[in-house]
Amino acid sequence: MSGTEASTDDLLARRGALCAAAQLAALEGIVDVTDSDEARAELGAIDETLRARGVDPHGD
Amino acid sequence: MAAVSAHSPVAALEARAIALARSAGTGTVERQTAVAELEGAAATEGLTGPDLQGFQHRLRQLFPDVFADTPRHPHTSSSAVPGVAASFGGVGGAVGKQFTVGSSDVGAVVGGRLGALLSSTPPPAPLGVLFPPQGSAKAAASRQALMTDLAGVPVRGADGTSTTLLDKLQRHPGLSSTQHRRILDVIATIKTGYDNAEAALPKPPGYQQVNWKHTRLELDRVLDVAIAHGLSPTDTESAILASAFSDSVKAPSNFIAHNVHGAQAALHVLSRSMPALSADQLEDVTRAILEHQVGPPSFMGQVAMRGILKAKGADTAVVDSIAAKISRPFDHQHDGAVVFSADEHRALAEVGVPAWTVPGTGRHQAIARAVIDADSLVNYACPDGWAKLAALHGPDQPVFLQEPLLRHALTSLAPGHASARKSFDDARAVVSDAARPLYDRGLARTEAAVARVEQALQRWVAALPTTEVPVGAGGGVPYLSAPLNYGDAVEVAFARRLRDEAVRLLRAEEHQ
Numbered sequence: 001m002s003g004t005e006a007s008t009d010d011l012l013a014r015r016g017a018l019c020a021a022a023q024l025a026a027l028e029g030i031v032d033v034t035d036s037d038e039a040r041a042e043l044g045a046i047d048e049t050l051r052a053r054g055v056d057p058h059g060d
Numbered sequence: 061m062a063a064v065s066a067h068s069p070v071a072a073l074e075a076r077a078i079a080l081a082r083s084a085g086t087g088t089v090e091r092q093t094a095v096a097e098l099e100g101a102a103a104t105e106g107l108t109g110p111d112l113q114g115f116q117h118r119l120r121q122l123f124p125d126v127f128a129d130t131p132r133h134p135h136t137s138s139s140a141v142p143g144v145a146a147s148f149g150g151v152g153g154a155v156g157k158q159f160t161v162g163s164s165d166v167g168a169v170v171g172g173r174l175g176a177l178l179s180s181t182p183p184p185a186p187l188g189v190l191f192p193p194q195g196s197a198k199a200a201a202s203r204q205a206l207m208t209d210l211a212g213v214p215v216r217g218a219d220g221t222s223t224t225l226l227d228k229l230q231r232h233p234g235l236s237s238t239q240h241r242r243i244l245d246v247i248a249t250i251k252t253g254y255d256n257a258e259a260a261l262p263k264p265p266g267y268q269q270v271n272w273k274h275t276r277l278e279l280d281r282v283l284d285v286a287i288a289h290g291l292s293p294t295d296t297e298s299a300i301l302a303s304a305f306s307d308s309v310k311a312p313s314n315f316i317a318h319n320v321h322g323a324q325a326a327l328h329v330l331s332r333s334m335p336a337l338s339a340d341q342l343e344d345v346t347r348a349i350l351e352h353q354v355g356p357p358s359f360m361g362q363v364a365m366r367g368i369l370k371a372k373g374a375d376t377a378v379v380d381s382i383a384a385k386i387s388r389p390f391d392h393q394h395d396g397a398v399v400f401s402a403d404e405h406r407a408l409a410e411v412g413v414p415a416w417t418v419p420g421t422g423r424h425q426a427i428a429r430a431v432i433d434a435d436s437l438v439n440y441a442c443p444d445g446w447a448k449l450a451a452l453h454g455p456d457q458p459v460f461l462q463e464p465l466l467r468h469a470l471t472s473l474a475p476g477h478a479s480a481r482k483s484f485d486d487a488r489a490v491v492s493d494a495a496r497p498l499y500d501r502g503l504a505r506t507e508a509a510v511a512r513v514e515q516a517l518q519r520w521v522a523a524l525p526t527t528e529v530p531v532g533a534g535g536g537v538p539y540l541s542a543p544l545n546y547g548d549a550v551e552v553a554f555a556r557r558l559r560d561e562a563v564r565l566l567r568a569e570e571h572q
Contacts, residue, residue, distance in 0.1 A: 012475040016482075021363045022460035023478040026452040029264045029312040030364070034460050043460060050476075057476045058464055 008055055015046050015057060070111050073098065074118055081122040095123050095188055170327065170343045174350075179320040181412030184311035185260045187321075187328045190253040202248035209251070214571045215280045218287060225280055232283050234293035242333055243300055249329055250275065250308045261311055271307050274438060278303050282434035289426050289433075289494045298341055299430040301326065302348035306431055316368055317412055319353035344424035350417040351396065351428040354389040355436055356486035361387030365413075374407040382407065389418040389490060396420025419490075426494075433495035440484040441502025443509040446470055447566035449480040454539065455546070455556045464543035466517075466562055470510055480506075509569035514540075516565050517558065530554050 006014075022034045034040075047057045077098050084094040098119060194202065210226035217223040217231070230240060251272060258268040282303040286296040309321035323346045330342055337345070354360060366383040385391070385398050398416040400408065408414065419428050439445045453461045453469035463469055463477055472479045484503055491499045521529055521537050530550050532542025539555035546552060 009475070015476040016474075016478065017362065019460040019476070019478040020359065020482075021367055022458045023449070023452060023483075024359055024363045025367075026457065026461065027449070028315050028364075029267055030315045034458060040459055058468055058472075058474055059476070 006049075008050065008053060011046050011050055012055075012057070015043065015050075018043055070115060073115055077115075077118060077122050095119060095192075170339050170346060173343055174323075174346060179314075179317040179412055179414065180409070181314050181317035181320075183309050183321040183324070184313050185257060187309070187325055189260060190256050190309060191249055191325060191329050192256075193332070194249065194252070199245060199248070202252055203244050206244060206248040206251055210276070210279075213276055213280070218284070225276060228280065228283055232286075232296065235296060236293065238335060239293065239297045242335065243297060246301055246329060246333055247275075247279070247304050250304050253308055253325070257309075257311065264312065267311065271310055275304055275307060277438045277442070277444060278306075278434045281437040282430060284498060285430045285433045285437070285495050288498055289430050289492070291426060291430065294341060295344070295427050298344045298348065298424070299427045299434075301330065302345045302352070302427060303431045303434050305329075305345070306349050306352045306435065316364060319350050319417065322352075323347075323349040340423065344427050347396070347417075347420075347422075347424045348428040348431050351419050352431045352435060354386075354418050355432055355490040356440070356483055357389050357489055358387050358486045359483065361385070368411050369407055372407075372410050374410065375403070378403050378407045386416055396422075429492040429494070432490055433492055433499070436487040436491050437495070437499060437502055440480065440487045441499050441506060443506050443566045443569035446480040446506055446510065447563045447570075449483070450559065450566060451563045454544070454559045455552045462544075462546055464539075465541075466539050466559065467510075467514070471507065509566065509572070513562055513565040513569065517562060520561055521558070528554070 018034050018039060024030070025034070034043075050057050080094040080098065207226055210229065211224050213225035215223060215225050215228055217228050218233075223231075229235075229243070235243075254268040254272040254275075258266075261268070279300065282299050283296075286299055291299060305322045305326040307318065307322065309325045310318035314321055326346050326349055327342070330337055330345065361383040365386050366379055369379045369382060382400065382404050385400065385404075389398070396417055396419070398418055400416075405414075408416070419425065419432065439448075450466065450469050453463060454466065455462070461469070461478065463472075468474070468477060469479055471481050473481055473485075481503075488496075488499060517540055518537075521540065530538055530548070532538035532544070532551065534542055536542025537558075538544045538548075538551040539558050544551055544555050
């Protein structure tokens, strides 16, 4: 998903899903499936790809 | 107790009870745990009738401290309830072990009607420990403490004027004095349950007290929602009780099955409540609790369940299908539960979820929807709910929740991150038509509160010594009007203070 082949919409959606998972884990105190080097690396790769395309990961 | 063979189950249970009475010492929790374990063992052995009554009498003799002042009443004696399964088998363990849930008549009737009260996910603590029998003196003290607590919670009354939660409950139209008394007694028991859970489950610290505060706010909202739904006094009481029990046995370890454990707790406690509920009302309460965990649906399906299934190594296609079905709780349903394929059932069984109940049709329908509405209102359509989410974003939080600006965590609809507003939209999918005006007004109130909080934060910043306010990009205030640089320790330290102030202000807005 973090690769350059994914569409910008898909990357943003994936980013949003990861963030939603982290928020739910924090809210409910449950196991955080994003609490891994792999997940953090995926987020970094998504953001890097988005910025390379001139897209703000936090943009509306 | 009837005469029994030395090798009968009753004799074995009695020997075990004697041994446990000696070994449990004098600690209250240890002795309550022992009684709960023995009651569960009696249920597992299938004790009924005179054997069960005799065994319960023996427990009272051996553990008089646990049963001190417990009123003797036909509806307070416990018995196994066929068809009502508990969950001591552990994740992936046996499904269908039974435990004691209530009286031999009302509890058995309701238990027989509920085929979905199953989970192999263990509860965080035995129900007998969380909700031990209380004598009349303890119950009266608990009720008085609860009334003092509720009298200190400011809320808006049905007419929009400021009042307290206790006053709002007592003035709610149609509820009788008997209902008021029973509601207070039951919620006092639930409050005691949170205290017991906090003591038994020290991690994460404060988790159960957060649950209790949520329960209080949800009580306020369910009173509003009951009016919106036009519920009768009986159904209003049912909605209040279901709402109160819905998160009463909830911890990180059983998040995905806490609805089942809440329903079990309702049967456990309400079967001994006096005056007793009718079987129909107890069934309505229990079904409403079972169905409350559907929201926010995308969160529960695509995030919670997906994460749990993936962690167990479930097949990707099966995970996708289950997540999609849970994300749309009003589709794919039959008789109040999502319809899963055999492969999906196998995957769910691996994570301790034999069934996923969803709002169904029937006598309890409006009650169940009222509970879901009230829960959604508290979490996603009020300043206090957004304050809780604001506190989870920004400095010191996972990188996924480190947005450049405070407002990202609150009002943003950007697809690339989570926010309170996006959770509001997600939960709105399960809010009933009757409560949607309340829900949307809650959003308007909360967004207005956020605007006031942002203005108050600007004043707060202006009042600080300039040396305490770092200059962000473009001359703005980090995390408020300029993107926070998470690599700058000074900016991060300031943003931490700003977030704390924002959370405080949002919580204060709850009572404006």
